[in-house]
Amino acid sequence: MPFFAYKARNARGELQQGVLEAADTGAVADQLLGTGATPVEITVTKAPAREGSGLWARLTEKKVTSLDVQLFSRQMYTLLKSGVPIMRGLAGLQESAISVTFGRVIRDLRESLDAGRELSAAMRRHPTVFNNFYLSMVRVGEMTGRLDEVMLRLFDHLEFDRDMRARVKSAVRYPTFVVIAMVIAMFIVNMFVIPQFVKVFESFHAELPLMTRILIATSNFTVNYWYVILVALVAAGLVLRGWVRSPDGRLQWDRWKLRLPIAGKIVHKGTMARFARSFALSSRSGVPIVQALTVVSQTVDNAWLSQQVDSMRDGVERGDSILRTSVAAGIFTPIVLQMIAVGEESGSLDDLMDEIAQMYEREVDYELKTLSAQIEPILIAFLGAMVLVLALGIFLPIWDLGRAALH
Template identity: 80%
Template sequence: MPHFAYKGRNARGELMQGVLEGADSNAVADQLFGSGVTPVEITQTRQAAAAKDGEDWWTRFSEKKVTSMDVQLFSRQLYTLLKSGVPIMKGLAGLQESAISKSFGRVIKDLRESLDSGRELSAAMHKHPTVFNNFYLSMVRVGEMTGKLDEVMLRLFDHLEFDREMKQRVKSATRYPTFVIIAMVLAMVVVNVFVIPQFVKVFESFKAELPLMTRILIASSKFTVEYWPALIVGAIGGYFSFRAWTNTKAGLLKWDRYKLKFPIAGKIIHKATMARFARSFALSSRSGVPIVQALTVVSQTADNSYLSAQIEQMRDSVERGDSILRTAIVAKIFTPIVLQMIAIGEESGSLDDLMDEIAAMYEREVDYELKTLSSQIEPIMITFLGAMVLVLALGIFLPIWDLGKAAMH
């Protein structure tokens, strides 16, 4: 379609200008009126809007990307506008003008243009997969189908708030252990590359037979010093090979299943994912989504492909006529207490309320696990540090001690 350069005035009388794509000048005028801009001049141009935006490519490259907080606030603001009876086109125009993030402002602008051309909101959002995930799109589609888009937006806001808080708490709890592990690895590298070679010169001057642990440390240090380029290349190659393996469907499935077996982090990942599953299922059910479709939507919220596959198997079984309780037992991803709550929810017809209770229970357990995460990791780190110090003491100081006693005698 052709592009049109326009000049106009907004509700505050400010001059607005830019380039829009449309079938003709009348279509562009309709877009401007719909966004609250009164056109003054509209002329056809060969300059595309993308080209105009590309003039300041460095600003586009360096500006802040769209974050989950932007989407969360957008959901809350859109809920308020729709609840107040504001037309969606006018509401999006106001959100675009008040957007703090320029990149998200362009996303809202594209949503307005897509809606003006006759597309649904969910279809317009589908053009921005990095901003709106599959679950978000599915829930917006449900809101459009049921006529409850405002309620869906409020529930999406609550869902994103829970998701953001969960990620922040995990990052906060793992920050100190990660720092300690990195410091330990750097210390081992420094000892291997700089400390042990200096002791080797001392040991060689005595020309005495060294203990086994000392010889192991010397061999390890010599290998590190001589082959450090190969070690770096091997580490980089291993990282990219691992990334390529996890990018395959089979590899990601195996890795996500293995992550659930990690000593400490595994149970946190499992409980956090199941809390998200229960909360999302309750949200979908309250929005009037059929159970089969709800399980399809909810499986997309699980950031673990193994658990997502188990939920999809539950959906297939429910589609064949099995009860949710039976499919949940076969999936083997729920605790007995949760299974009992699902059974009560099915019998009483209040499965969505029971799913909220299950989500709250999992959230409390995750909260406790995160609060005690540091105390659980500390014994492991202390043990590892003690073993490292013991190896260094036996390998370096023991032979010096033996040589000192021999010299005294």
């Protein structure tokens, strides 16, 4: 839609001016009259310039984080619960926003509301800030007139989701550092250590053990063709990234992640906790089961599990019960299926889903606390194997030479 520059006088006779987006000048006049202002002049203009629209500003500006959206949800709940008009509330949030980028997002929400859009439609203009689940829940709040309650539940949901991701990152930080250190150590040994031993081995004028010859060949290839290895790794990373971003690749990758020996069960339980929490939130907000499953499948950040949730939705649409579709999906444990059966029969499925989410959260919390203890034996085994190969390859010829000298 085009933009219009306007001048108007409010009820006190004060001159106001600004820019609005609307279908035509009549729509702009209606918006101004609706706010109690009398239009004086309305002319077509260009879209208003955004602050910090330069290339350097766009590259260096801080992105909107999940914490910004979480605090915004809590503040919106407080304002709406107190009876503050949404436009006045958004104006206050824009002025007090710590993040300049999020302040511009709030300003755009105000302008979109001024143009006659609904809040969910205004938020849809910022897909990188508000995900599909957030938009769907705001839409439900608008339809049911309980937007304040929805905002509070979204705040709790974002708090849980952020806490879960933070704990996972904290748990895998130590193993990641150990693996990186091992890779760097292997590279240094191949580039600088083994070539020094090669000069010593050449003075033996004897046949070297197989392990030593393998290490020397590996070292020579690394020294002479390190750039080939680097290009191959970068190319493999780009190919893998492109494959994972494709629909089929994402599906296979996410399904493979669930089969990892230790991390797979953590990913699965964490995702199912997010599913149960989201389903309970949708159900309590008055969303029909079919629509709730559609909305919840968008919060499950695993393509394969999302596909199973979609199959549950299709089963419910055909008239099957939640329990039957859950059994067919094959992603729930027998205990969870029993709780779903009780919740469906008693009509308190949302409460039981909350219990399921808490159960999964406790299991994830235990798995994360013991993750380092589970990974340490594997890391020690890999480290021991690497040291054994280096010891056999480097010191075995020296040991053989010393033994021959003694005889």
